[in-house]
Amino acid sequence: MSAINYKHLHYFWVVAKCGGIGRASEQLHLTPQTISGQITLLEESLGAALFDRVGRHIALNETGRMVFSYADEIFSLGEELEDMLHHRPGDRPLQFSVGVVDSVQKSIAYMLLEPALKLPETLRMVCREGKLSTLLAGLAIQSFDIVIADGPMPPNSNVRGYSHLLGESGVAFFAAPDLARQLKKGFPHSLDGAPFLLPGEDAALRPRLLRWFDRERIRPRIAGEFDDGALLKEFGAAGAGVFCMPSSIAAQIKRQYGVAEIGRSGEVTEQFYAISVERRLSHPAVVAISSAARKRGARAIRTGLRQN
Structure with missing residues (x-):
């Protein structure tokens, strides 16, 4: 070579x-x-x-x-x-490096990170997307200030870090309009036997969703599994099957993909965390994100996102 x-x-x-x-x-x-x-x-x-x-x-x-x-x-x-070379030391923007786990929906990640953009300092935000294990390795060597994840720090992780809960949301189920009309009546048991698009194995939502199916004795037909949430939504919009997303962004999903909502479940939840190497947060951007989350309330991300 x-x-x-x-x-x-x-x-x-x-x-x-x-x-x-x-x-x-x-x-x-x-x-x-x-x-x-x-x-x-x-x-x-x-x-x-x-x-x-x-x-x-x-x-x-x-x-x-x-x-x-x-x-x-x-x-x-x-x-x-x-x-950096084009800025004098006093004019350099505040650097803020974020790792976003690829199973976190992009609109959710934006909503969580958006308070940092309101800081009075000039901010340079660098976002990198990837698997949790890769991002945690970067966090350990201080490549990131925080990692935004859909679950807390894994208990078996070799990286020392702290999980800060930013919020939680129930989920809504969507499908292309024709399929949604067939399944809306009798929800959630109408999902039994229906084609379903499952999030990938790395998504924290997946085991919660499968446990809920078991409790409700619902056996959907798994028509596909997707690591990429955007690709999953595209297939759902094309009529390939039912899919679920955080109910906090339901209006945006319907508007952007032209799908219809079948129903919601508050029993299946998605949680969102900021993982840091600090127990006590100090970076101004991270403090702003955490402070905004506290104001919404640990379990009020649904309300907070609707108000934004």
Whole structure:
């Protein structure tokens, strides 16, 4: 394998971030053919393809995702360095690094982090998404100030940390309008035998949901399992099955995906935590997030999110 050409790697990084060569060409002010050729040269130097073609689109394959994770770290640090060099010490923004577990819904993560944006200081927020174990490893070496998770610190974790409850929400069940009309009457037992889209094994909601099905003697037909919540919602909107999300964002889910709500359960809950290496929080942004959560009340995230 020859030495990596970092210009080619940068083009690849922009394409992966933009989601396609067309959008990347607009950002880089280069023709799609030029970018495509540069990525081909990068793949040849690495000895592996980085994208798979899906219809008329391209998607990162396993190797591409690994390369992207390194490229993202390289060029994000470069942007950070450039930003720091262009600010005098007194003008430098307050740095706030957050790890967000990939099973936490993006809109929930935004709602929880949004109080930090209201600080009087100029804030530079850096968010990284990933598996809990990976993010906790980063927390241990102080790559993150906090990790936003859908569960507390695992009891068997080798990382020393503290879990700060930010809120809790019941769940709502959604489906494409035609399917929702069939299942609305008789909920929740109407879900028995219905196609259901289950969150992935890493989601803290999954075991709670399955226990609730057992208690209610509901046996849905599992039509799919998804680690990616956005992909799960897309399949649900297309009519592939019923799915559940925090009831606190029900209005947004219906508006964004054109789905209908079947019913709700307060017995199945999602919890949201800030995990830190500090028992007593000190970072101004983390304090602002925790303070906003306390004002809502530990179990009042549903109300708090509706008021935002």
